[in-house]
Amino acid sequence: MFDSRDFVDRPFLPAKRNDPRNHTKNHKTKGRSRAVVELTTLMTCRFAILLIVCLMLFGAVPSVSAQRTTSSFDHDWRFLKGDAAGAEKPDFDDSDWRKLDVPHDWSIEGPIGEKNSTGPGGGFMPSGVCWYRKHFTLESGAQNRLVFIEFDGVMANSDVWINGVHLGTRPYGYVSFSYELTKYLHAAKDNVVSVRTDTSKQPASRWYTGGGIYRHVRLVTKSKVHATQWGTFVSTPQVSKTQALIRVATEVINQSDSQEEVSVQITLLDPRGKVVQETYTQINSVQPGQSFTFQKELSIKKPNRWDLDNPVLYKVIAYVCIHGNRPVDDESIPFGIRSFQFQPATGFWLNDRNIKIKGVCLHHDGGAFGAAVPLAVWEHRLNELRKLGVNAIRTAHNPPAPEFLDLTDRMGFIVMDELFDQWTVAKNPYDYHLNFNRWSLIDLRDTVRRDRNHPSVIIYSAGNEIHDTPNAELAKTILRGLVDEFHRNDPTRPVTQALFRPNVSHDYDNGLADILDVVGQNYREQEILAAYRQKPTRKILGTENTHELNQWLAVRDHPEYSGQFIWSGVDYLGEGGQYPRIANNSGLLLKTSVAKPIAFQRQSWWSDQPMVYITRRVARTPRQSTDPGYNPIEERRPQVLFSDWTPKNSQAHEQQVEVYSNCDEVELFLNSTSLGKKSKPTDDSPRSWKVNFKPGVLRAVGMNSGKIEATYELRTARKPASIKLEVDKNTMTRKWDDVVFVNVFVVDKNGTLVPDAADLIEFKAEGAGVVAAVDSADSYSHEPYQARERKAFQGMCLALLKANSPRGTIKLTASSRDLKSASIEIKIRPDRKTQ
Numbered sequence: 001m002f003d004s005r006d007f008v009d010r011p012f013l014p015a016k017r018n019d020p021r022n023h024t025k026n027h028k029t030k031g032r033s034r035a036v037v038e039l040t041t042l043m044t045c046r047f048a049i050l051l052i053v054c055l056m057l058f059g060a061v062p063s064v065s066a067q068r069t070t071s072s073f074d075h076d077w078r079f080l081k082g083d084a085a086g087a088e089k090p091d092f093d094d095s096d097w098r099k100l101d102v103p104h105d106w107s108i109e110g111p112i113g114e115k116n117s118t119g120p121g122g123g124f125m126p127s128g129v130c131w132y133r134k135h136f137t138l139e140s141g142a143q144n145r146l147v148f149i150e151f152d153g154v155m156a157n158s159d160v161w162i163n164g165v166h167l168g169t170r171p172y173g174y175v176s177f178s179y180e181l182t183k184y185l186h187a188a189k190d191n192v193v194s195v196r197t198d199t200s201k202q203p204a205s206r207w208y209t210g211g212g213i214y215r216h217v218r219l220v221t222k223s224k225v226h227a228t229q230w231g232t233f234v235s236t237p238q239v240s241k242t243q244a245l246i247r248v249a250t251e252v253i254n255q256s257d258s259q260e261e262v263s264v265q266i267t268l269l270d271p272r273g274k275v276v277q278e279t280y281t282q283i284n285s286v287q288p289g290q291s292f293t294f295q296k297e298l299s300i301k302k303p304n305r306w307d308l309d310n311p312v313l314y315k316v317i318a319y320v321c322i323h324g325n326r327p328v329d330d331e332s333i334p335f336g337i338r339s340f341q342f343q344p345a346t347g348f349w350l351n352d353r354n355i356k357i358k359g360v361c362l363h364h365d366g367g368a369f370g371a372a373v374p375l376a377v378w379e380h381r382l383n384e385l386r387k388l389g390v391n392a393i394r395t396a397h398n399p400p401a402p403e404f405l406d407l408t409d410r411m412g413f414i415v416m417d418e419l420f421d422q423w424t425v426a427k428n429p430y431d432y433h434l435n436f437n438r439w440s441l442i443d444l445r446d447t448v449r450r451d452r453n454h455p456s457v458i459i460y461s462a463g464n465e466i467h468d469t470p471n472a473e474l475a476k477t478i479l480r481g482l483v484d485e486f487h488r489n490d491p492t493r494p495v496t497q498a499l500f501r502p503n504v505s506h507d508y509d510n511g512l513a514d515i516l517d518v519v520g521q522n523y524r525e526q527e528i529l530a531a532y533r534q535k536p537t538r539k540i541l542g543t544e545n546t547h548e549l550n551q552w553l554a555v556r557d558h559p560e561y562s563g564q565f566i567w568s569g570v571d572y573l574g575e576g577g578q579y580p581r582i583a584n585n586s587g588l589l590l591k592t593s594v595a596k597p598i599a600f601q602r603q604s605w606w607s608d609q610p611m612v613y614i615t616r617r618v619a620r621t622p623r624q625s626t627d628p629g630y631n632p633i634e635e636r637r638p639q640v641l642f643s644d645w646t647p648k649n650s651q652a653h654e655q656q657v658e659v660y661s662n663c664d665e666v667e668l669f670l671n672s673t674s675l676g677k678k679s680k681p682t683d684d685s686p687r688s689w690k691v692n693f694k695p696g697v698l699r700a701v702g703m704n705s706g707k708i709e710a711t712y713e714l715r716t717a718r719k720p721a722s723i724k725l726e727v728d729k730n731t732m733t734r735k736w737d738d739v740v741f742v743n744v745f746v747v748d749k750n751g752t753l754v755p756d757a758a759d760l761i762e763f764k765a766e767g768a769g770v771v772a773a774v775d776s777a778d779s780y781s782h783e784p785y786q787a788r789e790r791k792a793f794q795g796m797c798l799a800l801l802k803a804n805s806p807r808g809t810i811k812l813t814a815s816s817r818d819l820k821s822a823s824i825e826i827k828i829r830p831d832r833k834t835q
Helices: 034-057 375-387 402-411 436-451 472-489 525-534 549-556 597-606
Strands: 069-072 077-081 098-100 129-137 146-151 158-162 165-170 177-180 190-198 217-222 225-239 243-254 260-269 275-280 284-286 291-301 314-322 326-335 340-343 347-350 353-355 357-362 392-395 414-418 457-464 495-499 519-522 540-545 561-566 612-619 639-642 654-661 665-670 673-679 687-692 697-704 707-715 722-727 740-747 760-767 769-775 789-791 796-803 808-816 819-828
Touching (some): 225 314, 225 436, 284 291, 402 436, 525 549, 549 561, 612 707, 722 808, 740 808, 760 796, 769 789, 796 808
Parallel strands (some): 414 457, 540 561
Antiparallel strands (some): 158 165, 260 275, 347 353, 722 740, 808 819
């Protein structure tokens, strides 16, 4: 079985380059014993650290300490859509370029067009070359220190310059990376960072990627002796209710010109911010240009374990101290104390509790925001998915933004962290296969080191439906190299792969599947169950599955099957089929984050909360292949679900009604007349009634042991009369990552949604905010997202608000011809955290 403790005795960071000495070589400590030096180091470091921790706890200093400074580099960029010769030079005239803040996705701004080379995979959005430039002056405190720029993600094929000096290129748009700027900077003068991105070669993806600096950027200053980027690794090799062992390893590099005597002070804070324990490593001599990994273990009693319903986070602060007198660098790492394991016969275990992984796959776009997704969008989506019983996320098919994993840590989701959609065989002419041999191990290493401290991450995926596998020897060589690199940088987590038709490429017979710690397969549930029976030592997991009942029963009824990730959690841009369709509708949630009728069937299987929901199942009207809206993927589904009691045919006729519920018994009523009770089927299938349509109220009542636990009703809608607004929250901050969802409904005079309403809704924002974007669930709509109006689709649309002032009120008014308007107000609250 795979256990999070399986690899704990392996070296899990780069090997030590300097052996510990019995005595230091620093002239100040010459002749003194190692114990005296270490005691001196401990006392001086403890005094400084205690002062810093106290100041942090009482709010006297920002979250970063005096040793290392981290500043947002998101503001005041200049942007050009198109190429510009010489734009990397510091004296290039960019005065007429557009001013904006990043994260920024220029592709989502459109226009959408059939001739755009991204094609159906990219949602027919534009692509090409663009430039970003930022002018800045180095702060006085940064002089005589090292300065780094960190990018969380740039789409794609990025090149970065500082003051005309080329720093490097990164082709993969989903990875985080950094460059050192120090020796190219001008003190007290203008400095210019220039970034060129290039998505012109298309098609390059099977889904919408976006374009530009679409994730956050930071400027970091450090001492010449410092922890390397992502250099601190916190693991919990032994965890129980009564005790936990915490292992901390920090890689320190000496970029000074002289040998330094270095130690690392470890401070452990509990979830309330209270210092639980302090300890220190031994002192080691680190030569110029060399690095050394310091390790220390801490033990605490009765740990507060991170879990799905208890996502508590501890924090480790690693202080780098030199020659016994002061801390010169620090790194703060939130982490969770938990154990997990995959067992062949019983599946997944978290903190000694056997649970099913009830997951969804998510692409990285945020609908109307494109690839530059405010974190509040993900928080809202995850909240809606949690209501359906979802407990896990697969980042399909690429590394997510780092703050997304911060969010899953805080919210209590488990995550499959996926790396690639291709290896060396292409799915599109210009996709990652062109860069795989040169960059894959680098991109993997950087991603794993970035993500390995997140308690939510419980497994890595080396690839999705990889087309190399028909060439078994090539594929096995590549996979062994990837798995080894995963384990080299994080030996505490297993590695899987979303196998693609493994019985066709014989992955279960030729040894490829058994290179994996956990065998993952997309769809074809009976095949992976047969693979387990073939070799009962295999751990198995559904890496991609449909919404169908039989695929859920394969998990429910087989304890060896750890769980599944259904395709998909949310509708996403691209992969929609023929023009003019621009989005894929496979999600439990619409692009607007509203749950679909089919989502409540999943809720009836996955949620522990009593629920009941009514749908109508209607035969789909076939479309001709010559119809511009024809989509062969959609046409394979012969029926469609509606959650309303307003069919187009208002005359008496028969309707097939399906009720989803996890209650033992459901009774259905039409206009107060009972249509009978039905017990819960043993196979979790929906309860169905043939109902003769009559206008009025269709009501379902869910009961357990005769007690009413849940109710749901549908009402026949009349003609549209007014607009109704609903918000996900009543306050927000000015932070870029904060957003308010305003769901817009066209309703009749009784407040019932009119499901065929298509009114044009106009938005007006007044006060301390703006309408940042608009959207609807219509996958054929080419209306711009950055607009102040949107047509309702199936009676609904969406406005997304952002604040542009640190305090005040946003008033949003939604109006439409022939409809009564509606308004809401959102309070802006101050946020003291660094934005």
